[in-house]
Amino acid sequence: MRHARSAEPADPETGAGATTADDLLLGRYRLLRRLGEGGMGVVWLAEDERLHRRVAVKRIAGGAEVGGAKRAGREAVAAARLAHPAIVALYEAGQADDGDWVLVCELVRGPTLQALLREGLLSDRDVAEIGIALCDALEHAHGRGVVHRDLKPANVICPDAVEEAGAPAKLTDFGVARLAGDETLTGTGDVLGTLAYMAPEQARGRAAGPPADVYALGIVLYEGFAGMNPRRGASAAETARLVDAEVAPLGRVRRDLPEELTDVIDRAVSVDPRARPKPSALRAALKRARPALDDEPGHVTGGALETVTHVVRAGTRFARDVTQVAAGRWQADPPPALPVAGVAAVEDLPQRRAARPPARIAAAVAAGAAAGGALAWSEPPGVPVFVAAAAAVLVLLLPRLGWLLTAIAVVVAVGLRDAGMAMLLAAMHLPVPLLLPRAGTAWTVPILAPLLGLAGVAGAFPAIAGQARRASVRAGLGALGAWWVLLAAAPLERALHVGAEPGDWAATTGGAADVLSEVVSGGAIVLVAIWAAAAVLLPVLVRGWNAAADIAAAAGWAAGTAAATGAAARSLALPEPRGLVLGAVLAGVIAVVARAVADPRV
Numbered sequence: 001m002r003h004a005r006s007a008e009p010a011d012p013e014t015g016a017g018a019t020t021a022d023d024l025l026l027g028r029y030r031l032l033r034r035l036g037e038g039g040m041g042v043v044w045l046a047e048d049e050r051l052h053r054r055v056a057v058k059r060i061a062g063g064a065e066v067g068g069a070k071r072a073g074r075e076a077v078a079a080a081r082l083a084h085p086a087i088v089a090l091y092e093a094g095q096a097d098d099g100d101w102v103l104v105c106e107l108v109r110g111p112t113l114q115a116l117l118r119e120g121l122l123s124d125r126d127v128a129e130i131g132i133a134l135c136d137a138l139e140h141a142h143g144r145g146v147v148h149r150d151l152k153p154a155n156v157i158c159p160d161a162v163e164e165a166g167a168p169a170k171l172t173d174f175g176v177a178r179l180a181g182d183e184t185l186t187g188t189g190d191v192l193g194t195l196a197y198m199a200p201e202q203a204r205g206r207a208a209g210p211p212a213d214v215y216a217l218g219i220v221l222y223e224g225f226a227g228m229n230p231r232r233g234a235s236a237a238e239t240a241r242l243v244d245a246e247v248a249p250l251g252r253v254r255r256d257l258p259e260e261l262t263d264v265i266d267r268a269v270s271v272d273p274r275a276r277p278k279p280s281a282l283r284a285a286l287k288r289a290r291p292a293l294d295d296e297p298g299h300v301t302g303g304a305l306e307t308v309t310h311v312v313r314a315g316t317r318f319a320r321d322v323t324q325v326a327a328g329r330w331q332a333d334p335p336p337a338l339p340v341a342g343v344a345a346v347e348d349l350p351q352r353r354a355a356r357p358p359a360r361i362a363a364a365v366a367a368g369a370a371a372g373g374a375l376a377w378s379e380p381p382g383v384p385v386f387v388a389a390a391a392a393v394l395v396l397l398l399p400r401l402g403w404l405l406t407a408i409a410v411v412v413a414v415g416l417r418d419a420g421m422a423m424l425l426a427a428m429h430l431p432v433p434l435l436l437p438r439a440g441t442a443w444t445v446p447i448l449a450p451l452l453g454l455a456g457v458a459g460a461f462p463a464i465a466g467q468a469r470r471a472s473v474r475a476g477l478g479a480l481g482a483w484w485v486l487l488a489a490a491p492l493e494r495a496l497h498v499g500a501e502p503g504d505w506a507a508t509t510g511g512a513a514d515v516l517s518e519v520v521s522g523g524a525i526v527l528v529a530i531w532a533a534a535a536v537l538l539p540v541l542v543r544g545w546n547a548a549a550d551i552a553a554a555a556g557w558a559a560g561t562a563a564a565t566g567a568a569a570r571s572l573a574l575p576e577p578r579g580l581v582l583g584a585v586l587a588g589v590i591a592v593v594a595r596a597v598a599d600p601r602v
Contacts, residue, residue, distance in 0.1 A: 025046070123295045221268070471536050
């Protein structure tokens with residue numbers, strides 16, 4: 001079954017959209033409502049009136065396509081050979097009175113893997129769990145002489161409820177499966193399957209054995225872990241041109257994944273079928289890596305230079321076309337040199353999830369503004385503007401390296417005129433890459449904390465930190481925001497949230513050392529732990545499932561954070577935190593609004 005396009009549901013009570021009372025398929029199945037369209041027919045929710053259970057019925061029109069009946073029979077025979085928790089079970093197959101083929105399958109309630117990936121609802125560990133189940137399914141199918149040949153996220157259903165001894169994913173749609181010992185189903189030059197997940201040998205029309213399924217599963221896992229399909233281009237023609245290209249190593253895109261895992265997936269997507277591992281070896285690597293994988297859902301962005309790569313490629317194509325036009329030799333890109341007449345439409349599939357340009361642009365702008373602001377009072381006019389522009393470009397191209405180079409340059413430049421300020425800036429920046437080693441675009445976020453402090457609402461910063469996907473990043477941002485607020489108070493000569501009122505700022509290394517000592521020994525550093533914990537807890541409490549529940553949870557969270565901050569200040573004999581109530585109110589608003597407008601694809 002394929003949930004390619006959802007349809008208007010029928011009303012089982014009124015019969016709207018359903019068949020007539022006397023219309024029973026194969027004498028026992030009453031169609032209730034249409035669920036969607038598959039590659040060769042329509043999928044219906046039906047009632048088995050003999051066993052009184054709900055089933056899924058795929059109805060394939062006898063004359064819908066050349067070879068449709070034969071392919072329906074092939075799917076029935078292939079599925080009948082299989083009985084595994086990770087494979088959708090086939091109950092019955094036959095031909096209706098009107099000549100349509102009918103396949104009666106297990107009804108699995110749940111979304112497709114394609115939908116889950118598109119909405120960003122899976123964690124790395126979820127992807128591994130699904131991969132383990134699919135490895136089991138392939139091992140079972142291959143052991144019984146069945147090669148699926150169209151494994152892709154749209155053909156994987158993830159049950160809403162996993163029963164005991166059940167699987168978190170079920171492979172379905174064996175309509176183009178190949179059976180050992182049978183003649184080929186397609187004619188010469190035909191290709192069946194979906195190009196973006198198809199093994200090179202299969203795309204070229206050659207025999208597709210078990211290694212082709214391993215390749216497709218490798219692409220599915222790559223997409224789940226990297227957030228993109230490395231074989232999908234902007235069009236069918238571009239995708240076709242990538243058929244024989246080696247896939248970029250997964251380890252370059254996700255350096256945080258276990259090396260053994262990235263290596264085995266890289267081998268699974270090898271152009272050479274002989275280099276691909278068995279499903280059992282892929283399963284073993286996934287199982288060993290599972291405990292070390294992150295368990296928080298969300299989208300994964302592309303690699304650091306992905307945006308730049310797209311720009312360079314587009315520029316290269318443009319320059320090539322301009323050159324050809326000037327020489328009078330220009331022509332449109334030729335069609336792909338592949339027999340793609342039978343390939344499913346690439347355009348119907350979810351598009352590649354690229355790196356998030358807005359996040360990188362925002363980080364670049366913030367880095368430039370911070371660098372320019374830090375130099376504004378100590379450098380001649382023009383220098384801060386130049387440094388700000390250079391910093392923005394560096395961070396845009398290379399978020400982490402650019403940030404480090406900018407931070408070092410600013411500290412050194414400020415140190416030539418103001419050693420104390422340089423020392424504080426170094427103390428503020430040093431923990432950032434240590435606490436957020438891989439979240440390069442988030443390294444400029446802590447600067448928002450002192451800026452909010454100047455407006456008297458520093459307490460709203462944990463709500464901003466709480467928007468990060470990973471708990472470790474949320475904790476790091478919360479801690480860093482507090483740290484920046486505490487250290488920035490002295491040179492700004494203004495209490496930003498908690499801590500003693502700053503005295504006259506001594507712009508010397510001794511003055512900077514006194515500030516650091518006072519923050520640490522005075523107890524105000526407890527704010528670091530409070531903000532880190534608050535940022536971690538926020539998405540756990542404010543889930544985005546119900547507006548009223550979110551408002552109540554955000555209000556309780558903001559009040560709890562403010563109360564913890566006030567209690568800590570009183571226990572340490574510190575002045576009452578500045579803007580405590582207003583900051584808590586703004587934090588609650590940010591928490592609710594951010595969850596309400598969040599794009600699930602980001």
